[in-house]
Amino acid sequence: MSRSTRAIIDPDALRTNYRQLKPANGAGAIAVIKADAYGHGAVFVARALGAECDCFAVAICEEAVPLRAAGIVHPVLILEGPHDAEDCNIAARENFILMVHNRYQLNWLSKLSDTKRPRVWLKVDTGMHRLGFAPDEIATLFEEYQWLKRTECVLASHFACADEPQDDFNTHQFARFNEVAETLGLPICMANSAATLTQPMSQGMWCRLGIGLYGASPVNGVSAEEYGLVAAMQLKAQVIALHNVARGESVGYGRDWVAPRDSVIATVGIGYADGYPRHCPSGTPVIIRGQRAPLVGRVSMDMITIDVTGIEGVALQDDVELWGARLPVDEVAGWAGTISYELISRVSSRVPRDSR
Numbered sequence: 001m002s003r004s005t006r007a008i009i010d011p012d013a014l015r016t017n018y019r020q021l022k023p024a025n026g027a028g029a030i031a032v033i034k035a036d037a038y039g040h041g042a043v044f045v046a047r048a049l050g051a052e053c054d055c056f057a058v059a060i061c062e063e064a065v066p067l068r069a070a071g072i073v074h075p076v077l078i079l080e081g082p083h084d085a086e087d088c089n090i091a092a093r094e095n096f097i098l099m100v101h102n103r104y105q106l107n108w109l110s111k112l113s114d115t116k117r118p119r120v121w122l123k124v125d126t127g128m129h130r131l132g133f134a135p136d137e138i139a140t141l142f143e144e145y146q147w148l149k150r151t152e153c154v155l156a157s158h159f160a161c162a163d164e165p166q167d168d169f170n171t172h173q174f175a176r177f178n179e180v181a182e183t184l185g186l187p188i189c190m191a192n193s194a195a196t197l198t199q200p201m202s203q204g205m206w207c208r209l210g211i212g213l214y215g216a217s218p219v220n221g222v223s224a225e226e227y228g229l230v231a232a233m234q235l236k237a238q239v240i241a242l243h244n245v246a247r248g249e250s251v252g253y254g255r256d257w258v259a260p261r262d263s264v265i266a267t268v269g270i271g272y273a274d275g276y277p278r279h280c281p282s283g284t285p286v287i288i289r290g291q292r293a294p295l296v297g298r299v300s301m302d303m304i305t306i307d308v309t310g311i312e313g314v315a316l317q318d319d320v321e322l323w324g325a326r327l328p329v330d331e332v333a334g335w336a337g338t339i340s341y342e343l344i345s346r347v348s349s350r351v352p353r354d355s356r
């Protein structure tokens with residue numbers, strides 16, 4: 001099998017980013033490895049971080065079970081909590097922590113004895129309005145569900161606008177959250193990557209590190225490099241064809257791009273079925289022979305076309321970087337009208353992951 005399209009994952013970058021983001025105040029740092037570690041491979045990332053990682057988080061129980069099967073022994077937080085009563089049993093057996101956000105979940109857990117009940121954190125809705133109990137409901141829950149007093153409960157919440165540190169809503173959310181936590185004397189877990197970097201007051205006992213761990217910028221308008229973060233994924237493919245295209249000829253579906261001059265066009269073996277975004281317009285940069293070249297024409301399912309006119313020596317099988325250390329994924333996401341999270345987590349299963 002010869003197509004060389006690959007996502008190359010750098011374990012050193014993951015470790016560097018984890019150390020860079022881990023709060024100096026002693027707060028625990030939870031590595032968020034949901035969605036197959038944002039496309040990087042959950043087991044690979046868990047092993048790369050190894051013993052120095054305090055805890056992992058995934059969205060659902062199904063993502064946590066394979067970690068145990070792979071020998072990962074760390075605490076694992078399930079961000080959506082249980083989806084049914086059986087998830088509670090699995091969590092107890094596998095020592096997962098359930099982040100509980102509704103009464104259905106509390107009722108399933110109430111049916112278990114103290115010794116058979118997994119650890120529970122409570123999710124508070126401070127304004128995201130996605131998951132969680134209302135702040136003024138929390139004290140009542142501790143009365144209704146007495147067993148909560150016997151767990152090492154942590155209060156968790158999630159910022160809606162952490163990527164915009166100046167947004168007043170961050171202060172508003174944290175104030176609501178902290179008031180409940182202080183009244184009940186409970187530890188907190190609120191900060192994601194962006195808040196960990198920009199709102200130290202929210203670091204609390206635990207922070208949850210996702211995008212920054214993978215070396216993309218968590219904060220709008222600030223590059224990953226400025227935060228000392230290093231790209232953990234390089235997406236690369238090779239030139240599979242070269243064509244001379246005369247001025248006035250078009251390239252690709254819909255004849256969207258017409259050569260403004262006699263051009264050399266390289267066809268590269270990656271397309272939207274591999275997770276390269278179909279929305280990338282002509283002009284989106286790639287790196288070939290150490291230089292930037294623009295995408296031209298529409299992205300196809302298995303191929304893209306780039307204009308390599310004037311780049312010395314381009315040849316079949318040349319490596320092309322779609323994003324990575326030399327071309328920030330944040331920049332490509334900007335061209336595609338989306339965010340780095342979507343690009344890295346959507347690299348498809350057709351693309352083998354290799355380690356650097």
Ligand SMILES: Cc1ncc(COP(=O)(O)O)c(C=O)c1O
Pocket residue numbers: 032079158192193194208209210211212218
């Ligand atoms: C509940 C929750 N916590 C933490 C994170 C990690 O956030 P980030 O990737 O911005 O660091 C996410 C990411 O989606 C999340 O949904």
